[in-house]
Amino acid sequence: MEFHDDFPQYEFRDQHGEAEGKTQRRRLWNVFWIMLGVTIFELCLGYYAATKGVDKTVLKVVFISLTIVKAYYIVYAFMHLGHEVKAMKWIIIGPYTGFILYLVFMCTVTEGTYAKAHRISPPDTKYEAPKEGASEATEAPKEKEAEH
Amino acid sequence: MSDHESSAEYPAHWGGGVSPLKVSYGKLFMWFFLISDALTFSAFLSAYGFMRHKFAGEWPIPSEVFHHFPFIHKELPLAYVGFMTFVLIMSSVTMVLAVEAGHRKNKKQVLIWMFLTIIGGFTFVGSQAWEWFHFITGTEAGHYKDLIIDGVLQKHQLVHGANLTYNEYGNSLFGAFFFFITGFHGFHVFSGVIINITIFIMVARGIMEKRGHYEMVEKVGLYWHFVDLVWVFVFTFFYLL
Numbered sequence: 001m002e003f004h005d006d007f008p009q010y011e012f013r014d015q016h017g018e019a020e021g022k023t024q025r026r027r028l029w030n031v032f033w034i035m036l037g038v039t040i041f042e043l044c045l046g047y048y049a050a051t052k053g054v055d056k057t058v059l060k061v062v063f064i065s066l067t068i069v070k071a072y073y074i075v076y077a078f079m080h081l082g083h084e085v086k087a088m089k090w091i092i093i094g095p096y097t098g099f100i101l102y103l104v105f106m107c108t109v110t111e112g113t114y115a116k117a118h119r120i121s122p123p124d125t126k127y128e129a130p131k132e133g134a135s136e137a138t139e140a141p142k143e144k145e146a147e148h
Numbered sequence: 149m150s151d152h153e154s155s156a157e158y159p160a161h162w163g164g165g166v167s168p169l170k171v172s173y174g175k176l177f178m179w180f181f182l183i184s185d186a187l188t189f190s191a192f193l194s195a196y197g198f199m200r201h202k203f204a205g206e207w208p209i210p211s212e213v214f215h216h217f218p219f220i221h222k223e224l225p226l227a228y229v230g231f232m233t234f235v236l237i238m239s240s241v242t243m244v245l246a247v248e249a250g251h252r253k254n255k256k257q258v259l260i261w262m263f264l265t266i267i268g269g270f271t272f273v274g275s276q277a278w279e280w281f282h283f284i285t286g287t288e289a290g291h292y293k294d295l296i297i298d299g300v301l302q303k304h305q306l307v308h309g310a311n312l313t314y315n316e317y318g319n320s321l322f323g324a325f326f327f328f329i330t331g332f333h334g335f336h337v338f339s340g341v342i343i344n345i346t347i348f349i350m351v352a353r354g355i356m357e358k359r360g361h362y363e364m365v366e367k368v369g370l371y372w373h374f375v376d377l378v379w380v381f382v383f384t385f386f387y388l389l
Contacts, residue, residue, distance in 0.1 A: 047225055050225045064384065095183065103190060
């Protein structure tokens with residue numbers, strides 16, 4: 001059976017001329033600068049937190065919200081979801097958000113509360129960052145003492 | 149209700165020839181695929197977060213593990229991951245510029261931007277291989293750990309680097325999650341590069357020109373931006389937090 005598709009060709013809907021292309025390109029580069037700025041800020045904050053120490057909760061909130069900002073720009077500007085019809089936006093974003101909210105709920109409330117109550121305590125040797133030049137001689141006796 | 153009645157009630161929609169979403173079949177199903185893929189990655193990352201809080205006491209701090217940079221023998225926390233993120237965002241921009249050039253039916257510009265995207269993709273995959281190498285090799289000093297080898301507890305073993313069962317950095321799950329999440333993402337980047345090359349060849353041979361539109365570039369662009377989107381989340385949850 002021959003497949004005959006007589007639906008309107010939506011591929012042609014998005015085509016545009018040189019003038020429109022110029023404004024679109026300017027918009028895309030603006031998005032790029034925003035994303036670059038956000039990433040550099042995140043790295044600086046991460047470096048600052050690693051050396052000076054910042055409150056963990058503040059870090060989490062800042063990093064996750066900045067990530068969502070970046071995700072918004074990627075999906076709406078780069079993936080052109082901002083230009084699609086309203087129904088299309090909802091079909092993509094709606095179910096996904098629903099699943100994610102449930103996943104977050106599961107990880108933080110139901111399973112998370114259980115895991116927190118039954119948290120596996122760290123073993124007798126607590127993790128330490130491997131230091132440069134740390135040799136067997138310096139570390140071995142300390143561990144032996146802990147055993148006895 | 150007969151067919152005749154329903155088509156009389158909604159002539160525009162049930163009579164055919166109308167697409168309420170105003171996107172083509174291929175693009176719509178690329179979106180559906182991306183949603184399912186996004187759910188997979190969300191599951192990985194939330195599992196990571198869950199296990200990290202469960203084993204909070206022995207979980208390493210990422211900025212202390214990933215501080216290598218090629219040719220510079222200094223500790224630069226997260227600098228190389230920052231570079232990788234930059235490469236991927238940059239390649240995302242070149243991809244979207246290729247899509248834009250496709251909308252103007254400018255074959256030469258599509259080829260230039262897609263070529264740069266492929267270069268960016270290869271750079272990213274190579275960087276990831278380099279980072280895996282350093283993660284697996286580990287530090288010279290290593291770390292002493294109690295291991296269970298063949299069901300027998302062996303106390304105080306010197307461990308260098310990482311493998312699938314244990315690693316020197318902390319809980320063994322840290323290594324497993326690192327290999328699994330970045331590996332799965334890296335494979336997505338690799339397949340994205342392969343698809344990009346395929347479309348590049350198709351554009352170069354003038355197949356898109358004959359069709360009259362460059363929608364294939366747009367579809368592969370959707371996939372490529374998705375890979376970038378996932379990396380933005382991996383970057384935050386795995387390296388920054």
